Amino acid sequence: MPRPTTSRREDGSTTVPHREPPLTVRGARTRARLVAAARTVFERDGFLNARLADITTEAGTASGSFYTYFSSKEEIFQAVLEELQDEMLHPHVHDLVDADDPVSSIAASTHAYLESYQRNAKLMQLLEQVANVDDKFRELRKRRADAFARRNAQAIRDLQARGLADPKLNPILAAGSLSSMVARAAYTNWVLGEDWDLDELSDTLTQLWVNALKIQPTT
Amino acid sequence: MPRPTTSRREDGSTTVPHREPPLTVRGARTRARLVAAARTVFERDGFLNARLADITTEAGTASGSFYTYFSSKEEIFQAVLEELQDEMLHPHVHDLVDADDPVSSIAASTHAYLESYQRNAKLMQLLEQVANVDDKFRELRKRRADAFARRNAQAIRDLQARGLADPKLNPILAAGSLSSMVARAAYTNWVLGEDWDLDELSDTLTQLWVNALKIQPTT
Amino acid sequence: MPRPTTSRREDGSTTVPHREPPLTVRGARTRARLVAAARTVFERDGFLNARLADITTEAGTASGSFYTYFSSKEEIFQAVLEELQDEMLHPHVHDLVDADDPVSSIAASTHAYLESYQRNAKLMQLLEQVANVDDKFRELRKRRADAFARRNAQAIRDLQARGLADPKLNPILAAGSLSSMVARAAYTNWVLGEDWDLDELSDTLTQLWVNALKIQPTT
Amino acid sequence: MPRPTTSRREDGSTTVPHREPPLTVRGARTRARLVAAARTVFERDGFLNARLADITTEAGTASGSFYTYFSSKEEIFQAVLEELQDEMLHPHVHDLVDADDPVSSIAASTHAYLESYQRNAKLMQLLEQVANVDDKFRELRKRRADAFARRNAQAIRDLQARGLADPKLNPILAAGSLSSMVARAAYTNWVLGEDWDLDELSDTLTQLWVNALKIQPTT
DNA sequence: TATGAATGAGATTTCATTCAT
DNA sequence: GATGAATGAAATCTCATTCAT
Numbered sequence: 001m002p003r004p005t006t007s008r009r010e011d012g013s014t015t016v017p018h019r020e021p022p023l024t025v026r027g028a029r030t031r032a033r034l035v036a037a038a039r040t041v042f043e044r045d046g047f048l049n050a051r052l053a054d055i056t057t058e059a060g061t062a063s064g065s066f067y068t069y070f071s072s073k074e075e076i077f078q079a080v081l082e083e084l085q086d087e088m089l090h091p092h093v094h095d096l097v098d099a100d101d102p103v104s105s106i107a108a109s110t111h112a113y114l115e116s117y118q119r120n121a122k123l124m125q126l127l128e129q130v131a132n133v134d135d136k137f138r139e140l141r142k143r144r145a146d147a148f149a150r151r152n153a154q155a156i157r158d159l160q161a162r163g164l165a166d167p168k169l170n171p172i173l174a175a176g177s178l179s180s181m182v183a184r185a186a187y188t189n190w191v192l193g194e195d196w197d198l199d200e201l202s203d204t205l206t207q208l209w210v211n212a213l214k215i216q217p218t219t
Numbered sequence: 220m221p222r223p224t225t226s227r228r229e230d231g232s233t234t235v236p237h238r239e240p241p242l243t244v245r246g247a248r249t250r251a252r253l254v255a256a257a258r259t260v261f262e263r264d265g266f267l268n269a270r271l272a273d274i275t276t277e278a279g280t281a282s283g284s285f286y287t288y289f290s291s292k293e294e295i296f297q298a299v300l301e302e303l304q305d306e307m308l309h310p311h312v313h314d315l316v317d318a319d320d321p322v323s324s325i326a327a328s329t330h331a332y333l334e335s336y337q338r339n340a341k342l343m344q345l346l347e348q349v350a351n352v353d354d355k356f357r358e359l360r361k362r363r364a365d366a367f368a369r370r371n372a373q374a375i376r377d378l379q380a381r382g383l384a385d386p387k388l389n390p391i392l393a394a395g396s397l398s399s400m401v402a403r404a405a406y407t408n409w410v411l412g413e414d415w416d417l418d419e420l421s422d423t424l425t426q427l428w429v430n431a432l433k434i435q436p437t438t
Numbered sequence: 439m440p441r442p443t444t445s446r447r448e449d450g451s452t453t454v455p456h457r458e459p460p461l462t463v464r465g466a467r468t469r470a471r472l473v474a475a476a477r478t479v480f481e482r483d484g485f486l487n488a489r490l491a492d493i494t495t496e497a498g499t500a501s502g503s504f505y506t507y508f509s510s511k512e513e514i515f516q517a518v519l520e521e522l523q524d525e526m527l528h529p530h531v532h533d534l535v536d537a538d539d540p541v542s543s544i545a546a547s548t549h550a551y552l553e554s555y556q557r558n559a560k561l562m563q564l565l566e567q568v569a570n571v572d573d574k575f576r577e578l579r580k581r582r583a584d585a586f587a588r589r590n591a592q593a594i595r596d597l598q599a600r601g602l603a604d605p606k607l608n609p610i611l612a613a614g615s616l617s618s619m620v621a622r623a624a625y626t627n628w629v630l631g632e633d634w635d636l637d638e639l640s641d642t643l644t645q646l647w648v649n650a651l652k653i654q655p656t657t
Numbered sequence: 658m659p660r661p662t663t664s665r666r667e668d669g670s671t672t673v674p675h676r677e678p679p680l681t682v683r684g685a686r687t688r689a690r691l692v693a694a695a696r697t698v699f700e701r702d703g704f705l706n707a708r709l710a711d712i713t714t715e716a717g718t719a720s721g722s723f724y725t726y727f728s729s730k731e732e733i734f735q736a737v738l739e740e741l742q743d744e745m746l747h748p749h750v751h752d753l754v755d756a757d758d759p760v761s762s763i764a765a766s767t768h769a770y771l772e773s774y775q776r777n778a779k780l781m782q783l784l785e786q787v788a789n790v791d792d793k794f795r796e797l798r799k800r801r802a803d804a805f806a807r808r809n810a811q812a813i814r815d816l817q818a819r820g821l822a823d824p825k826l827n828p829i830l831a832a833g834s835l836s837s838m839v840a841r842a843a844y845t846n847w848v849l850g851e852d853w854d855l856d857e858l859s860d861t862l863t864q865l866w867v868n869a870l871k872i873q874p875t876t
Numbered sequence: 877t878a879t880g881a882a883t884g885a886g887a888t889t890t891c892a893t894t895c896a897t
Numbered sequence: 898g899a900t901g902a903a904t905g906a907a908a909t910c911t912c913a914t915t916c917a918t
Binding site: 046048125128129132133138141142145146166168169170173174176177178180181182183184185187188192193194196200201203204205207208209211212213214 | 351431
Binding site: 024026051052053063064066067071073 | 907908909910911912917918
């Protein structure tokens, strides 16, 4: 349809398939089983190749039960994504400003990002796949990237104000570019399958970031 | 959405019955029309949504004629990609070593990369989409990224040897990371649709790169 | 729906599934086989219960071939309907005015209508079913009924002008009502399954019509 | 559109497991709510498009409660129909014989029929739809039409015996045909959506009926 | 009685690929 | 080489009906 396409009503209006949250304990359990199954199947087969039937089979439910809780593959994918922590979705240095020691702060957040990327590599790969196929997810990612860039840009601005970072840099572009660097490096390593050591990569990225901003030691 | 009967597996294990290059002039013309049509359709509809029938219709040929020249959508996509210059596929600084002035060299190649990315944004988006869906193209991208990274790593190593770059950096990881930065920044700008000015972005990236490597002026 | 319901293009635009008429002889033959098969299946199973698979099976084609020529059950039903003569779709007296003998004229057209109704009873039943289920066909029927009513109303007006019919009657309402009488009587007899004799029914309807209009003998 | 799992056959051969009438007050109330909801939903969506889930939602009951009172959509439709007065289901002249004044009698019953048709137009449309889809309802309609025809035929026979109506007419066929005329005219006006004035239509139909039977004034 | 989650059969529709002309 | 009709596998989605609580 396509749906339908599928207009149900005789007046041609289409009801947006809104799914109610489960009201009973049994319902909540079934929904949870479906989400877990979806994660398994997505990670195994990829988003595009995953069939709803695979998911329900994996969850041990009837095929029709899927639609009790979700109205599309996209929707259950979103539910799967919600298990990803926000902090993991983008590299960040949000404690940069508060820190007496920006370098350790960058090091810490970089390391944390890489670790969680590695831990969720399959899911990150999925996200990459879906964001390049589905406009809604592309938009979602853009909004998140923007939010992080703004926070990092503010941090850079603060450092510049305190004379601790290269004043010539455009804070927004620099923040976006350096975030990009970390995100793409992680992608290259764990999705494309380079075999860089996590700690070494973390150190290099931290060093590059610090150098790039020309961060001055605070002491 | 019904499943395409082909390209089921994500591991890319599809047998490719090779098609002979066209022998006659008419054949060469038809093939060229198909490739051009494919580019149009891919850019309009995306790789996944593009149907072979759309391509043959756009090319003004019968649907069956497709198989005279190509044996799959992947294969014609490869043909379309061959129009992209190699240098455009990855950010590079290959003239870095020879240059007396590494900064201008970085600036020039960054600017060139961004320009061609902007010019071929639709195709780059396609490449991103396909590389995240088809293992063969993912592999292809990895090999190319590796090749560029090796060359850039060598350049960095040379600068370090001449005392012109931060000796603490791991040349391979630094090269990979900085390339990633430029590639992903371009992607963010022209695929995700940020609205950064090309020149400003180019300047920022150059500055970050130079800072990151702690490149010393040669004079 | 069927494909998510079902926008093909990435921009969300939906292509109206316009089917080209067949270009080859083979194509024309296949299309004809499908229409014939559809009539058989519709008459046997009714419009709603008919499955496209039944039609293609009956036609001896692959299921997918259906969509080479039609894009929906409604569309092939329309093709089946086109075999019905226009004159058969509504009771009419269009030669009423010209006739020197309006009574024989009414008798002849009534008899002709009933005969063709009987001959196409199954199809008329189908039309009744579909017109009460599908707005497009309901509209189609209304337009046709209107056209016939206008012609008959004109005939009545002429008779009134010549002093040959009851001048108190509203020509439009009388025409509509008397047409309704014939149409519904035929429906009652051949669809609901009364067992009235065609000739007797024809005579009665003619007599009622003549009486109702108070038609005077012209001699 | 996927096929409903039930009511496959057009011959209406569905086993109907009877439901006991509700024993408690609460039960009676629930049943009444369901019937009212069904009418609303049927009139809004049509019989075929109406889902049992829509009905229970509208009634504010759980979906499973439906089967406590009804065993199918057909059965609840029948319950909805029972709200329609019998007299409304067919045009009638049942007081014709007793009347000293057959013309006024015909006028009165015609007018009454049209008025109630207009008032229940949505339900009459539904009945038309269902009677053309479900054999049980088609049979029901036929039986009722027969009963009315018999009564009207008797009335005509009486008039003929008293020398007050055209003796050449077959009473049964005339009764059936004239009833058809009124019923179909009402259908055309309020279901197909002509825009005839009720009183004008009523007058015309009465006049046609009186003329058709050649009814003589009794005085 | 009432609830609402669970079930699963089954039709539609797509489109890559083949093949007779 | 070119044509375009024919093929058929496969996945989605619906919703009447059942059933455990």
